[in-house]
Amino acid sequence: MAETALTNAEEAPERIAGLRGIVADWSSDQRAFKNVSWGKAMMWIFLLSDTFIFSCFLLSYMTTRMSTTVPWPNTSEVFALNIGGKHIPMILIAIMTFILISSSGTMAMAVNFGYRRDRVKTAALMLATAAFGATFVSMQGFEWTKLIMEGVRPWGNPWGAEQFGSCFFLITGFHGTHVTIGVIFLIAIARKVLRGDFDVERRGFFTSRKGHYEIVEITGLYWHFVDLVWVFIFALFYLW
C-alpha cells in the first residue's frame, strides 16, 4: 500500500532549524516525523510509554521511602558480597551494571555493521548482546535467591522498612522481564540477519512487510532503553 512512503525514511526535505522547524513539521496535516520510519517512531513512542511506567514505579518507591517513619535498609550492606574473604559492598550490582553497559556497546556496534550490510558481524554482535543480557538476568536470579533466602519478602525483611521488599521485587522484576524480552527479541532478529532476510528484503511471516536492516536499529533502541532504565534503578534504588 503506502509502504514505500512510510518506510522510506531518507527523502525528507530539509526544514527550517530550531523551534520553527518543529512547528513546521508538526502542523498542517503532514507526517510529523519526516525522516523517521513508522517502525522507529512506534518504537520511540512505545519507549516513551514504558518510561512513564518505570517513572511511576520509581515515584511510588520514592513516596514510600520518604513517607515511612521506619529506617530504610542500608542497600550498601544488603547487596554486599563476600568474595575471597573480602567484604565488598554493592559488588554484584556493579558487575551487573558493567555487563549491561557492555551489552549496550556491542548493540551499538551491531547497528553500525547492520547498516554496512555485514550480515555475520551484525548477527555475532547481536548474539553477544543477548549473551550479556542472559548473564545479567541470571545474576539477577542469583541476587533474588540470595535475598529471599535471607528473608526478604514483599511484606517484610529483617533490616527495616517493610516496603523495601515490595519496591525491590517490583522494580527489579519488571526490569528483568524487560531484559528477558529483549534477549528473545535479539535472538529472533539475529536469526533473521544471519539468514540474510534483510539482504533479500524477505517479507516477515507476521507483518508480511519487507525486512530492512533498520530493524537492527529498532531492536537496539529497545535494548539501550533497558540499559537506560537500569542507570536510573542503579542510581535511585541501589545507591540512594
Place this chain on the structure above:
Amino acid sequence: MTNVAVHAEGPEPSLQAHAHDTPTSRTTHVKGQQHPIKLYLVVWGWLFVLSTCSFLVDYFGLQGNLRWSLIVLFMVLKAGLIVAVFMHMAWERLALAYAILLPPAVVLVFVTIMVLESGYTHLLRVIFFAPTA
C-alpha cells in the same frame, strides 16, 4: 574522594568531541545511522568510567549532599550519553527529539507533587503513629 572529584569534571572534553563528530556524520546520514565505531567505543569507555565513579561513591561511603549530587550527576551523564549517542537522538530530527524527550521532563512535576505528598504523610505518621516506631 579527590579521585571522584576529578572524574566528575572529566566528561566535558568527550562531549565536545561528540559535537565535533556531528558534521562529518551528517553526510553519511543518508544510509541510515552511520557513525564511526570509535565514537561508540569512546562512549562505552565513558559509561564504564561513570559507572565506576558511582560505584566508588558507595564504596567510599560518601554521605549527605555530596553523595546525592554525585549520584544524580553520574546518572544524568550516563543517561544523556546513552540517549544521545547509542540511541542516536543527537542526530534525529528535532520534531522527534522534542516529542520524545519533553514528556518525560514533565515527570518532574509529578516528582514535586509526590515529594510534597510524602512529606505530608510522613508528618501525619510522626504526629499520630510515632510512639511505637
